Amino acid sequence: MQNKGSYVYVAIWLFMFTALEILLYSQAGLGVWRTWGLLTLMTSKALMVALVYMNLRQEGWALRVAFFAPIPVAIYFLLFMLYDAAYLWRS
């Protein structure tokens, strides 16, 4: 069982990160940094929820592996499929 105070801290961090996301969203001039910033904040928030709220930090290693293993696979598929080679060759 986690310290009850950590739930409050995580809630505060989640609120702050979301506010930061909304601030970053309006900064169109930042270009690619805006995209990377938003993706970093999104990943940080998701990790906080998974590890603290869903108690994944306290669970056994097998469950952690089962939860996190599909993420690199998803990134691989995203990078692999993001640009349709056939589409690019045609145009």
Added chain:
Amino acid sequence: MEQVIVMEDMAFKNIAFGKLGIWVFLIIDGLSFTAILIAASYLRANGAPWPQPGQVLNVPLTAFNTFALLLSSYTMMNALEAVKAGDQKKFIRDLSWTLFLGVLFLSIQAFEYRHFIAEHFLPSSSIYAGCFFGATGFHGLHVLSGVIFILYVLIGALKGRFNVADHLRVETLTLFWHFVDLMWMLVFTVVYLL
């Protein structure tokens, strides 16, 4: 009282079968969300007409909705802690708050959909509209399922069915609700902000 079967295996650290079941479901469900978001990113990267962020969607309203869902995760956590501590009154109160925030989220989403339908922005309007309704609709169905699940647990709580020794169903509900919150973080960023 429900029977709790525990996995006596070091890898799964004595996890209850019911909890392991919900974890397996969540991992598979997470992959469904990932597939939808990857498909949307693929279509966008390959030239599908895509408006600028905030041009079509109401970001401030959805940001408010995001804060409501974040708050509901916190109240759900408090509800679980309360049942573990044997505080029935706080458990019911926090669960009721979570239910209220879940219903608020769905109401705002329904309001947003109603506005889009009136503006003839439909799933068949464009690839972008299809991706938007696909991702947010799929998530909305999860929130709806979560609200029904909360209602079911709340009725049980009012009948005094959950206590310090017997609260596995509350734990599975908590996991599901946090998962719904987690998935919204991905949908909100990919669909609304990027």
